[in-house]
Amino acid sequence: MSMTEFPTAPDKTALERGEVLAPRFDANGLMAVVTTHAETGEVLMFAWMNAEALARTLELGEAVYFSRSRNEIWHKGATSGQIQKIVEMRIDCDQDCLWLKVLPQGDGGACHVGFRSCFYRVVEDGKLVERP
Amino acid sequence: MSMTEFPTAPDKTALERGEVLAPRFDANGLMAVVTTHAETGEVLMFAWMNAEALARTLELGEAVYFSRSRNEIWHKGATSGQIQKIVEMRIDCDQDCLWLKVLPQGDGGACHVGFRSCFYRVVEDGKLVERP
Numbered sequence: 001m002s003m004t005e006f007p008t009a010p011d012k013t014a015l016e017r018g019e020v021l022a023p024r025f026d027a028n029g030l031m032a033v034v035t036t037h038a039e040t041g042e043v044l045m046f047a048w049m050n051a052e053a054l055a056r057t058l059e060l061g062e063a064v065y066f067s068r069s070r071n072e073i074w075h076k077g078a079t080s081g082q083i084q085k086i087v088e089m090r091i092d093c094d095q096d097c098l099w100l101k102v103l104p105q106g107d108g109g110a111c112h113v114g115f116r117s118c119f120y121r122v123v124e125d126g127k128l129v130e131r132p
Numbered sequence: 133m134s135m136t137e138f139p140t141a142p143d144k145t146a147l148e149r150g151e152v153l154a155p156r157f158d159a160n161g162l163m164a165v166v167t168t169h170a171e172t173g174e175v176l177m178f179a180w181m182n183a184e185a186l187a188r189t190l191e192l193g194e195a196v197y198f199s200r201s202r203n204e205i206w207h208k209g210a211t212s213g214q215i216q217k218i219v220e221m222r223i224d225c226d227q228d229c230l231w232l233k234v235l236p237q238g239d240g241g242a243c244h245v246g247f248r249s250c251f252y253r254v255v256e257d258g259k260l261v262e263r264p
Contacts, residue, residue, distance in 0.1 A: 019261065034166045093250045122220060122222050128152065
């Protein structure tokens with residue numbers, strides 16, 4: 001599908017300072033995605049997108065990831081109700097990572113374990129402690 | 133070095149709810165790291181750690197990454213002065229991603245392009261716009 005094709009930046013300047021979205025997918029065709037809560041700033045989850053997931057995310061205005069475990073496109077919340085409405089999308093300097101600021105719908109959660117955020121444990125003195 | 137050895141969680145419950153730090157490194161021996169500013173919540177950068185980088189980060193209380201481009205341990209700020217003092221470290225549900233809340237030292241920046249954060253561009257209507 002043509003919608004899943006993105007250009008490649010011709011040089012470093014275009015990649016880092018250009019206005020053309022030229023995402024760099026890795027050897028597996030994936031790019032990293034950091035998702036934060038648009039209101040609290042909390043990091044909710046970390047996931048991956050392939051070109052199709054990115055194209056669908058841009059089209060929908062909702063987060064669509066690529067599930068590496070299920071090896072398929074994953075419209076977050078399609079079954080759980082935890083749809084992520086995108087408030088802002090940013091990309092990093094070398095265009096291999098996206099930052100989504102979202103408003104989680106449904107019960108407001110993002111993590112399959114049942115927590116609001118996947119990052120519910122703090123590393124303290126080498127141990128993990130669950131903390132909101 | 134024994135300091136770079138971490139245990140493997142024996143099962144899903146231990147991985148997701150346990151108090152033992154059992155980081156899951158990928159096929160390249162790396163895990164994803166999201167770094168935010170401890171005071172503003174802004175996502176500053178996205179990077180990687182191998183076991184040695186994680187062990188040194190825990191020991192130092194400062195972010196030590198693994199540079200994939202240089203293929204070496206990278207004590208952030210060692211040359212730039214942009215040392216990242218760790219205020220809190222969190223790990224996600226399946227222990228393959230870390231979230232560091234840091235206080236950037238030196239000029240307060242984190243990005244090699246010169247911006248405070250690597251995410252200095254917003255994706256808007258398919259175009260990239262530089263915005264603080």
